[in-house]
Amino acid sequence: MDRGSERDTPPGRGAGDAAAGRIPLAVVVVDRDGLVSHWSSGARRLFGVGREEAVGRAAADLLPVSGALPEDLHGDAMPDAYEGYDGLGPDLESSLGGRTAYATAGRARLVPHGQEADGERLDVLWWAYPLVGPGPSRLLVLAADATRLRDERGYDDETAERISPGFARHTELPASEELERRLPEILPNMGPGLSGRIVSQVLELGYPVLEFSQFDRVPVTPYWGVPRRAGRRRAEAVVPQQRTTPVVVPSGAEQELEYAAVRERLEFLNEVSSAIGSSLDLGETIREVTSAAVPRFADFAGTHLRAAVLAGEGFPDGPPDAQTVMFRVWVEHNDEPGRWDDTVPVGESFAFPEHTPFYKCMVTGEPVLIPRVTDELSERISGEFEKRDLRPLIGGRSLLIVPLKARNVVLGFMVLMRRPDRPGFDDMDRTTGAELAARAGLVLDNARMYTYQENVADTLQDSMLPQVTPRMAGCDIATRYLPGTRLGRIGGDWFDTIKLPGSRTALVVGDVMGHGLNSAAMMGQLRTAVQTMATMETPPAQLLRNLDDLARRLGDNYLATCLYAVYDPIRGELHLANAGHIPPVLVRAEDGSSELLDLPTGAPIGVGGVPFEATRVKVSPGDRLVLCTDGLVEVRGSDIGEGLAALCESAAHPAASMDDACDTIIRALNTRGGRKDDVALLMARLNGIPAEHVAEWRLEADPREVGRARRLVRERLLAWGLPQAVETAELLVSEVVTNAVRHAVSEPVGLRVVRTDALLFEVTDDEPGLPEMLGAGPYDESGRGLRVVSRLAREWGASASGHRKTVWFEQALAGRR
Template sequence: MDGGGERDTSPERGTGDAAAGRIPLAVIVVDRDGLVSHWSSGARRLFGVDRDAAVGRPAGDLLPVSGALPEEPHAEPAPDTGAGSDGLGPDLEASLGGGTGYATAGRARLDPDRRDPDGERLDVLWWAYPLVGPGPSRLLVLAADATRLRDERGYDDETAERVSPGFARHTELPASDELARRLPEILPSMGPGLSGRIVSQILELGYPVLEFSQFDRVPVTPYWGVPRRPGRVRAEAAVPLERAVLPVPAGAELELEYAAVRERLEFLNEVSSGIGSSLDLGETIREVTSAAVPRFADFAGTHLRAAVLAGEGFPDGPPDASTVMFRVWVEHNDEPGRWDDTVPVGEAFAFPEHTPFYQCMVTGEPVLVPKVTEELSERISGQFEKRDLRPLIGGRSLLIVPLKARNVVLGFMVLMRRPDRSAFDGMDRTTGAELAARAGLVLDNARMYTYQENVADTLQDSMLPQVTPRLPGCDVATRYLPGTRLGRIGGDWFDTIKLPGSRTALVVGDVMGHGLNSAAMMGQLRTAVQTMATMETPPAQLLRNLDDLARRLGDTYLATCLYAVYDPIRGEVTLANAGHIPPVLVRAEDGGSELLDLPTGAPIGVGGVTFEATRVKVAPGDRLVLCTDGLVEVRGSDIGEGLAALCESAAHPAASMDDACDTIIRALNTHGGRKDDVALLMARLNGIPDEHVAAWHLVADPGEVPRARRLVRERLREWGLPQSVETAELLVSEVVTNAVQHAEGDRIGLRVVRTDALLFEVTDAEPTLPTMVAAGPYDETGRGLRVVSRLAREWGASAAGHRKTVWFEQAITPEHDRPR
């Protein structure tokens, strides 16, 4: 034991002059049945009984303390709570029997047959704490050898006889905060739950102390760590707690080292159970940083490479002086706001080579600085412009540990302790490295999950079309909500495809299942639909072709698909269904909505099933709503309820198409735990007025070419578009000339449609599609389609039956841009 005066002092002087003591303690826990449940190695040395032989036995058989375990089990306990005139305290049996709810202490000598190695009777000091709360533990007993206290501290017999155990509130003792922090070290081999519960009750009932003449109280705590020099020394003058160099009795070193290692393993175990509770990268960063403060360090700052923070792939190559690190989180137990302005979260910079941070980052090994010197603090602070770190880091102990995964440095963690705390040592370096290793794996898991989510989102976004909101004769709005299942990747898709004749194809499909395979299947089917649609394949035939394609790709997946073609000139929609939920048509005339009654058909991939097409007349302003079943189908509910809700919400008035889509989503996406994808496509069918469409019949005669130019010129001038006449005449002349030269029939059709652009269509009876050819300098033909391709905004050709149509679009040129 260190400290403590050998003179009598009066109670009025208080205890502030007493220094903390160090004395080896035996720790015993007794359960509710009076059996030993915990037996420390100190108890083994003091009482001579191994742990295996002690645990589970009655405590009265193992604690032969004179006067503390009387033979009469119902003997009344002594009322004294401190040392009596004879130096003996109350009976320990009173505590074991639950006779008091207060802590008790005492001093006794062992029975004559129990002697120390030198043949003398052992003089035992003990403290007993009744335990309350959950769990089977009922009593904590701390015991110490007063004989070693006398021999190793050099007290004479008179002084040793005046030492007795007692209690004092920890706030009455010098350096009470330090004592409270060190108190868990008394229980080095207990779990954190039991240890924490016991420590809280010790602080409430009284700190274990030694009393000199019942006046000087000296707190008793066990020595922590490896002794600097073993052996015996005499009592010295009292020294401050943080500077005391205290000896450890011979033979205790192994237990102390074991306790130190066990405490660090418990710390790492608690950290491991507290981090990684979420795969969210930001939450994981906060958990990892906060785990070190305040138990291991007073300051912790986590820095990560940009690629890790962005959730990208694994960082390329080792870091160097040009590697940018982001400070992603800071945790400390200083006064609030002290570090905020100097080391703000979110700051990005590269560390110079002369700093210890660079050394840790490049080598991937921990860097330990026991004390930040003035020169080092100047060097570190020099890299921060207009900020002085020296007052914050000077004199502190610094430990920088790398955050690694699969031998790649993801970043590092800066750990610091205040000068009034023990500096980091070699064991702390190992503990910090293990903490960083576990944190690195957790961070890498979160990074990989974020990366996979980004890949899934990118893949999903790339497979969904960039829908043009305005198409000839209709406006379109869409919504897509990814599901919550594996990878957030599904097989739902929608599409709008521009067709010849100002028509638009509207598609909604759903590949059954989720994951990358479903998304890949969806991509193939969507591409096939686009290809067949541009070839003007009729809706029913398109679904048949798609069914054949799906079966050739494999029989693992099925898909539903709804394909609709809107003709704004005729005012009709042609639909074909392959096992999909029917669309909703909202009539502009009265605002009513209805589910279109279509032949359901079988899903794509079943095979051998016929598909039918249905034509529906529509009026300008009508809205067509197509969606996947993820919007209307709820597990445990009838899908009819969802379809009824879809009809009701689709008919709700809205200021815009986007607002109408949002209204549907809000109305139907209210159920929790939605796991399926949702694809929604809404088209407002505006139609094209009759006065914006002009059509003529021509004969297959070269003399019809000038007539075609004249008809187009007159109509464009009627529409107030004289600036577009010259280009239109040239392009119409080329296309009609080709039709006259190559058509087999004698009738040629010419149609002009005005929308946001001018659409020209030339139809003849030759099904062979035209192709551009390379014309030589002396060739008289072969240049017509090149002229069309150069001057038209878009052009193309399609065949239907025994006829083909060559079409091109011409942008409407404003008057001030007309060529002169």
């Protein structure tokens, strides 16, 4: 307790007795709806109601301030809760109507929370300040326990009854500047913006005082706010010392101050713990952790993290050292704007020099406390950093550096500082700061792990999605993939395009049921199986049957839908089979109409024992085929038919390009609320291949036909205006036709040349055995043909169907490789 001035001495007391001045205060803020928005620990102690129970409750149910509340907010319940006995209540309420712009004060006897109405009542002094300006805050209430004031100060009942709350200009009081500086400390955990606005209005309306008579006023200052340990030098006392009489401390006050200090720090840590970690976003978590310390615990806070943590990578290996790069990721302070920006900019990365307190904290993992940074120390610290003068920023300040750790590994550290005019950090602050950093370290590590898992999931998903070539033989392709909104953002949707012999293209869309890594792993297995079977020219229905068998062998829980289509641009035909997937949309180029293709639905992959059917659909050049997964058209609570209708409508919308057409579909359907599933979309414009760009011949199984094949190819390429391709084409055709003639059994050999963006050559014979590339020696007369093809062709391959096989190769045209 503090010693007051002589004018603090109540009538009838000796000059050496304790005087009123510092008393416990309850601080409450009421919003525009009459509900409690802030509730201090002092309010909990005085009224017996905790913060969780009070915030959001009607103030009229808790506070005895009838004259300051609008009439419709306190209703009829208030008279039963308290009684005014100083004559101010009814008259004040009648004259002001609860809607005054002036501060009001009063005194009341209040029934303690949870006690009977006929029990002992609290003697409560209160001050109420109406608040104006932006934000919901509309009333600040200060309250004190007159009974405690009487007991601690030794006032008798007659004197205590003469004490009343009032207001005075703060300039009329001793040490007015100190009063103004200390006033924000009573506000319950507010930011500097809101607390500054409230303090300015309190000073304008009048400082709270206790009136003992018409001429004796004592300024009310709290000793609950920023607590102090008992026995510390109280250089910041707000009431000037006008006598040399020693301070009189009531019995038990030191223990209570110690208890209050510990309780306040525990409440601070509890509030910080509930405020940080509201988001798993690493950047947001860093800002929350740094901002939590300012201004209540420190005037400056800067957070530094290791590069691996900031990048969301795996857990850092080993302790940091002199080569460990730290990033300054956020700075929070209540100094004038811009003061720190140039010297300690956010985003800067560097290794901290040895022989600095920052390095000591980083490598030891223990807090470093410097009560005051001396000129010598600030000079030494500043000298370790090139081209920056830290002395004006750290000189004279109290410095506390706390490590941010998780699983006993230092992830970074936080630098905390207090201005010279504020009490320096002490051992209790070191403990509080260490606990704050420990909780912050766990929250940051959780955010780091989440970011790491997000990166792993994104990388896995990206690696499993194919790099689709936008131009295939006779068709153009555009795709979109949208990750789901569920945690992890990884699922089992996929699409694929596969080049097939005969200038054909396989178009695939599939959806593994479920989400997460298991679904993604199954998707990868099924996609690989589809690619393998497609290149072996497995018919669509047979491919889905094989895929179903594979899924059942992999496990009972493997279920997926799949739509497999083969486009033949020469015949102008689609060959499709469906395994429980939503039907595709076909947009006709002739009239712009769109339709859902009527396909046999089939059962999902993994059900087993269900036959699959294939359907052929004729298409024209310019038609568009749209395949997607159900995440695009199905929303929980809505009929999937509505989504399919929207898909048909948006797919038919004219677009300048394939990418624009995909974007139109995504915009039309992805705005529907409730989408959580991932989405795969594949669109193919079926351009076809004109008949004049295809040449076919039948050759007899006679070695003399090899020369004819060369001549036919030469004439066709010259007719197409491709003389530069003749020489290579003749050589490759000669090698492949020679092998076909040699191995043909009885049927003629087929030769086909197709012109697209490259030249495709196909040679077919009736020997189903696939050719092998042999290792020919220097004296071998055969075995070099496929080596020549492999060296000169852009691509080549072979496939067997029935009792026939086809060897094909592509020759790049000049400028199109």
